[in-house]
Amino acid sequence: MKKVVVTGSNGFIGKNLIEKLSQLKDYEIVPFDIDTKLSFEKAFDNAAFIYHLAGENRPKNIDDYKKVNVGLTQKIVDVLDNSKQSPTIVFTSSIQAELDNPYGLSKREAEEVLIKFNKKKKATIYIYRLPGVFGKWSRPNYNTVVATFCFNIARGLDIKISDPSHVLELVYIEDVVSSFIDKLSTKGNFSFNRCTVNPVYKITLMDLAETIYEFKRKEKFLKLDDIPEGIKKCLYITYQSFLPGKNSNDEIGSKE
Numbered sequence: 001m002k003k004v005v006v007t008g009s010n011g012f013i014g015k016n017l018i019e020k021l022s023q024l025k026d027y028e029i030v031p032f033d034i035d036t037k038l039s040f041e042k043a044f045d046n047a048a049f050i051y052h053l054a055g056e057n058r059p060k061n062i063d064d065y066k067k068v069n070v071g072l073t074q075k076i077v078d079v080l081d082n083s084k085q086s087p088t089i090v091f092t093s094s095i096q097a098e099l100d101n102p103y104g105l106s107k108r109e110a111e112e113v114l115i116k117f118n119k120k121k122k123a124t125i126y127i128y129r130l131p132g133v134f135g136k137w138s139r140p141n142y143n144t145v146v147a148t149f150c151f152n153i154a155r156g157l158d159i160k161i162s163d164p165s166h167v168l169e170l171v172y173i174e175d176v177v178s179s180f181i182d183k184l185s186t187k188g189n190f191s192f193n194r195c196t197v198n199p200v201y202k203i204t205l206m207d208l209a210e211t212i213y214e215f216k217r218k219e220k221f222l223k224l225d226d227i228p229e230g231i232k233k234c235l236y237i238t239y240q241s242f243l244p245g246k247n248s249n250d251e252i253g254s255k256e
Contacts (some may be wrong), residue, residue, distance in 0.1 A: 001028045004184070005047045007076070008054030009033045012138045013092060016173050017051060020181055027184070040079045047087045049184060052076060055092070055107070058142060062102050069106035070113065077117045086123040089114060090183055093129045095169070115192050122190040126183055128176075131200060135173025135234070136241035146170065146208065146235065150242040153212045164206035171197045172234040201231040208235075215239045 004021065008014045009031030021029050032043045033054070044050070056068035073091070080087065093111055096104035111127055118125045132144045140151035145168065152159050179197045203211075215222065215236055227233045 001026055002048040003028045003030060003046055004049045004051070005030045005032055005044055006051045006053065007032045007072070008052075008092075010035070011053060012135075012143050013133060013173065013176060014051075014053050015137045016135065017053070017177050017180055020177050024181075024184075040075060041083070044076065044079050044085070044087075045083065047080075047085065050076070050087050050089045051180060052089055052091045055110075057094075057103055065102045065106035066109070069103075070109045073110040073113045077113055080123075081117070081121065086121040088124040088126070088183070089117075090126045090180055091128065093127050095129050095131050097129055118190075118192045124190055125192045126195050127193070128179075128195045128197065130176065130197065131169040131171055133173055133176055134170055135238050138173070138238075140242075144170070145205070146238060147242070149209055149212050150235075150239045153209075153216050154239065154242045155244065159209060161205050161209055164204065166205045167202050168205065168208065170201045170203065170231070171199075172201070172231075174234075175199070201234075203231060211235055212239055219243075 004027050006014055006018055006021070006029065009018055010033040014031070014033070018029065018031060021027065030038075030043055030047070032038065036043065052073065054068075054072055056064050059065060059068070091111070091114055093107045094104065097107040097111060098104065114125050114127065117123055132146070134144045134146035138144055138147035140148040149159050151157075176197050179195065183195075211232060212235065216239075222236075224233070224236060227236050
């Protein structure tokens with residue numbers, strides 16, 4: 001069986017990815033998170049594939065951007081280098097890597113660590129500069145405004161709209177996970193690859209809020225089959241996951 005390691009396995013994207021990976025045969029899935037008791041050496045030993053999803057995007061200390069996003073990536077590369085391994089690596093970066101803010105700079109530097117590893121070890125690297133990702137198991141007041149709006153509106157709580165005309169660029173978690181899993185069956189080309197997830201949805205904050213309020217108003221009789229394919233259907237599925245008592249979102253939201 002091929003060993004697949006998922007860092008950040010308890011996070012929003014990690015949970016959704018683990019759920020899908022667990023349905024596959026011929027793969028040994030190794031979740032790796034801050035609470036994992038396995039050592040780095042043990043976790044990554046003989047790994048054929050690594051999904052490096054772990055990172056920091058809202059630290060209390062600004063220095064943690066580099067400490068976690070760059071430091072953790074470097075630590076993984078060092079372990080692989082010392083053990084003379086060259087597994088395929090999928091890395092979740094961010095579109096903010098194009099910016100010069102602390103988060104974006106840390107993601108860009110983490111990308112550089114992986115690019116250097118590719119040049120040195122000829123490892124296949126896939127880097128995704130993701131826009132906002134939304135879907136089930138995202139955290140309100142943390143992952144995306146979609147999660148916050150869904151959680152609050154489902155409970156009759158107020159939401160804040162700073163700029164109604166602001167346009168969000170979003171990708172749906174199911175599309176992200178599908179693209180990630182496709183890489184498992186893609187023959188490694190020993191190169192560095194920049195990847196995208198499609199489709200990318202665009203919606204203003206005001207339209208997002210009005211769409212979710214519509215779900216709330218029609219909550220008792222609206223059915224999934226009534227909604228056309230596209231962002232509205234994806235948002236409806238996400239909203240459903242945030243209804244009180246659904247999945248783990250009720251518990252997650254209560255911690256914020």
